[in-house]
Amino acid sequence: MADVAQTAAAHRGQFLAQVVANRPLCRDHYLLTLQLAWFPPTHPGQFVQVACDGVSGEASAVEVDWPEGSLPRLSGQEIRKAVPLIRRPFSLAGRRDTARGVELDIIHRVVGIGTAWLAQRSCGDEVNLLGPLGNHFVPPPDGGIAVLVGGGVGIPPMIYLASRLAGTRAVVFSGATTRDLLPLTLTADAPVPTSASVEPLYNVDEFARHGIPAVISTDDGSYGFGGLITDALALYLDRYFADAPARQRVTIYTCGPEAMMKRVVEMAGQRGMESQVSVERAMACGMGTCQSCCIRVRKPDAAQPPLAGSDWCYRLACTDGPVFRGADLLW
Ligand SMILES: Cc1cc2nc3c(=O)[nH]c(=O)nc-3n(C[C@H](O)[C@H](O)[C@H](O)COP(=O)(O)OP(=O)(O)OC[C@H]3O[C@@H](n4cnc5c(N)ncnc54)[C@H](O)[C@@H]3O)c2cc1C
Ligand code: FES
Structure with a gap:
């Protein structure tokens, strides 16, 4: 996947985008759609770094007295209000190439000052983006079966991935703690799943429009399978992929809380399935400079x-x- 990251680096840049929609999806989550005249090619799994303090940078400008030949005089009180000085990373949740340019979707959950700023953007506002960043998911081989597993803010990259898997054999598992925190559109006329069912249904618009069924879980049982998404996944895999030849055709794609992803990788390994994991480690620069996002991986050759x-x-x-x-990660 290293060559993919190099290609992304060659194309990345800083872009000024215009907000064309920013609508609430559920409690704390917004779907932000940004319009650009042009944006480099992107793939599911890639992310952008968003400047969440206004494109002009005025929000973070502070004037200090700096006499010539000496150090600036700082009282320690210059920054009175918390300001998101560094960009915030967000996975791409979708992309549409239109006659007017490119539309990018970002689904963001309000958890702090940067995402609160994003939630207040309205149509016509400008947002400064850096991207596209990082490598991306590799689609399953011909005849393969894709199982997408997204939890919480790990759901957005699965929506983008599903859009690229239309016409192939795929199923999506999406989990949230409760129905109110599920950033997905449940179709009104579709059957409602029972709390013990892991049968995939065409009841989530974001996936059904690409011909992909989904299993939804909520920890509190307020919608879909009642319990952890990993429990639903285990039941499903053992019911529908019981024999070794079927298991070898499955690639599991996952993004979400680290504990969930570790369990998904473990389950894939136990069943002889490939897995690809998008690790959303806390990031600062997003470009390989600050070293804040290290993760331990297995080396192919110890020497x-x-x-x-x-x-x-x-x-x-x-x-x-x-x-x-998944098999390379030591976390
Ligand atoms: C590659 C990548 C892709 C991401 N994609 C999405 C996405 O599609 N949608 C989305 O809503 N969020 C996503 N995130 C997380 C998002 O970047 C953070 O929630 C955001 O930076 C918080 O900014 P803030 O200023 O609102 O919160 P802050 O005030 O900076 O922090 C609020 C709280 O969130 C915690 N936090 C911040 N970043 C992370 C993180 N990466 N993991 C766990 N906890 C964190 C902080 O420790 C703090 O407790 C992604 C993160 C990464 C690294
Ligand atoms: S965020 Fe990865 S090196 Fe800075």
């Missing part, structure tokens, strides 16, 4: 650098990832 003699090394989630082979 080779980095860390010659060791069977693992650190990789950067922002440039070597965010997508890694």
Whole structure:
């Protein structure tokens, strides 16, 4: 997946986008659609870094007294209001190439100052983006079966991936703690799943429009399977992919809370299935400079650098990832 990251780096840039929609999807989650005259090619799994303090940077400008020949005089009180000084990373949730240019979708959950700023953007506002960043999911081989597993803010990249899997054999698992925190459109006339069912249904618009069925779970049982998404996934895999030849055709794609992803990788390994994981480690620069997003991965050859003699090394989630082979991750 390294060559993919290099290609992304060659195309990435800073862009000024215009907000064309920013509508609430459920409690705390918004679907932000940005219009650009042009944006480099993108793939599911890639992300953008969004400047959440206004494109002019005025919100973070502070004037200090700096006499010539001495250090600036700082009282420690210059920044009175918390300001999101660094960009915030968001996975792409969709892309449409139209006659007017490119539309990018971002689904964001309000958790702090940056996402609160984003939630207040209205049509016509400008948003500064850096991207596209990182590598991306690799589609399953011909005749393969894709199982997409997204939890919480890991659901958005699965929506983009599903749009590229139309016409192939795929199924989506989406989990949230409760129905109010599910950033998906449940179709009104579709059958409502029972709390013990793991039968995929065409009841989620974002996936059904691409011919892909879904299993929804909520931890509190307020919609769909009642319990953890990983429990629903285990039941499904053992019911529908019981034999080894069927299992070998499955690739599991996952993004969400780290505990969920670890369990998904473990389950894939136990069943002889491939897995690809998008690790949304906390990031600062998003471009391989600050080293804040390190993750431990298995090395193919222990004798080779980095860390010659060791069977693992650190990789950067922002440039070597965010997508890694599940079997390579040591977390
Ligand atoms: C590659 C990548 C893709 C992402 N995609 C999405 C997405 O599609 N939708 C979405 O809503 N969010 C996504 N996130 C998380 C998002 O970047 C953070 O929620 C956001 O930066 C928070 O900014 P803030 O200023 O609102 O919150 P802050 O005030 O900076 O932080 C609020 C709280 O959120 C925690 N937090 C911040 N970043 C992370 C993180 N990466 N993991 C866990 N906790 C974190 C902080 O520790 C703090 O407790 C993604 C993160 C990464 C690294
Ligand atoms: S976020 Fe800076 S190196 Fe990855």
